[in-house]
Amino acid sequence: MRQDVHFVTLSTPDLDAARRFYVDGLGWEALLDVPDEILFFQVAPGLVLGLFDAEKFAQDVRADAAMPASGVTLAHNVGSEAEVVEIAQRFVALGGREVVAPEPGAFGGIFHAIVTDPNDVLWEIAHNPGWHVADDGTVSFG
Template identity: 40%
Template sequence: MDPRLSLVTLGVTDLDRSIRFYRDGLALPMRERDPDSDVAFFELAGAWLSLYPRTLLAEDATVPEDGSGFEGVTLAHNVASPETVDDVLAEAEAAGGDVVKPGQEVFWGGYSGYFADPDGHLWEVAWNPAFDLD
C-alpha cells in the first residue's frame, strides 16, 4: 500500500446541515454537485473530504449503522500558532460545531483543542512546535 491518504468520508445524518457547516461555516472549498446528489466533496491540501449519509455509508461498508459514542477516530488540523488554534475553534463554534476541549497547552509541548461537527465527528486543532508548516 502506498503511504498516502487521499479521501476521508464522514457518515452524516443531515447532508444539507453538514454541507452548511463545512462549506459556509468553515469555508472549505466544495466541488460543484448536483443538488439531488447524496455526496459532497471538499478539496483539501493533498486530500479530499467527503460527506455521505451515515445509513448509506454503513450499507456500502456492510456494517450496522447504529454505532454510537466515540468511534476511535479523530481528524486533525495543524496550524501555525496557538492563537490560530483558538481562532479555528471559535470559527467552528460559530459555524454550529461544539468545542469539546478548549485550546490549551498539552503534555507533548504544543497547544491544542477539539471541536465536534454537527454529527459528533471530532477534530483536533493543534499547534505543534515540532511541525514546520511552511
C-alpha cells in the same frame, strides 16, 4: 501497497448540516457535492475528505444500521496559539461544540483544542511549533 491514503470518508447523519458548516460557515469549496448522498473536499494534495450520508454509508459498507464516525480526529495545524483559540471559537459559533478548551496538550509540546462539527466529527485544532511540511510534502515534527 504504497503508503498512501487518498480518501478519508466519514459517515454523516446530517449532510445538510455538514454542508452549512463546511461550505457556508468555513468557506470550504466542495470538490464534488452530490445532494442527499456525499460531499467531497480536497484537503491536501491527493487527499480528499468525504462526508457520506449515514444511511447511504451503511448501504455501501453493508452495515445493518448507520454508523457514526468514532475513534477518529481530523487535525488542523495553525501558526499560533491565538489561531487555535480563534478557530475553536468559530467551530462552536457555527454549530459545533467544544470538547477540550484551548490548552497546552498533554503530549508532544503542542497547544490545542478539540472541537466537533455539527455531526460530532472530532477536530483537533493545534499549534505545534515543530510541525513542518517541506516543499516536497514531507512532514517533520521538529
